[in-house]
Amino acid sequence: MYVCFTSSRHGFLDGFRPVIGVDGCHVKGPCPGQILTVVGVDVNNGSFPIAYAVVEIEIKQSWIWFLRLLIEDLKITNGSSYVFISDKQKGLIPAIETALPTAEHMMCVRHLYNNFRSSHSGLALKHILWATTRATTMPWWEAETENMK
Structure with missing residues (x-):
C-alpha cells in the first residue's frame, strides 16, 4: 500500500x-x-x-x-x-x-555517530560531530573538521 x-x-x-x-x-x-x-x-x-x-x-x-x-x-x-x-x-x-x-x-549523522561510538566513547566526538554538521559555510565546516581530527 x-x-x-x-x-x-x-x-x-x-x-x-x-x-x-x-x-x-x-x-x-x-x-x-x-x-x-x-x-x-x-x-x-x-x-x-x-x-x-x-x-x-x-x-x-x-x-x-x-x-x-x-x-x-x-x-x-x-x-x-x-x-x-x-x-x-x-x-x-x-x-x-x-x-x-x-x-x-x-x-544520517545520528546513524553515522552510532558507528563511531563503539570506538570513541564519551561525548566529545558527539559534540564535535554535531558542530561540524551545523556548519553552513566552508570555512566554518573546515574549522570544525580540523577540530574533529
Whole structure:
C-alpha cells in the first residue's frame, strides 16, 4: 500500500528544500511488515511527511517500487537536484542508485555517530560531530573538521 496525500505533495512541491529523508520501520502484531517513509525538510529545518508505504519485507524491490511511485508523485525529472538522507536500510542504497542514479545520497549523522561510538566513547566526538554538521559555510565546516581530527 502506498500513500501520498495531495496536500503533502503540493506542500513539498510549493516550497520545500530538495532534501528528502527516507527510512523504514518494523510493524509487529498479527499483520507484520515494514513501513517505508519519506519526509521533506521545510525552510525552518522541520520535518514534513510526504509519503509512506506498507510492504511485506524491506528489500531492494520494495524500495524501488516505493521510490518510483514517489518520483511520479513529486514529478522528479532531474535526480541530481535532490539529496536523499537515510541510514543503511536493507536494499535502500542500491534502490536509490537504480531509481535515481544521479541523486545525491547521504547517510544520517545520528546513524553515522552510532558507528563511531563503539570506538570513541564519551561525548566529545558527539559534540564535535554535531558542530561540524551545523556548519553552513566552508570555512566554518573546515574549522570544525580540523577540530574533529
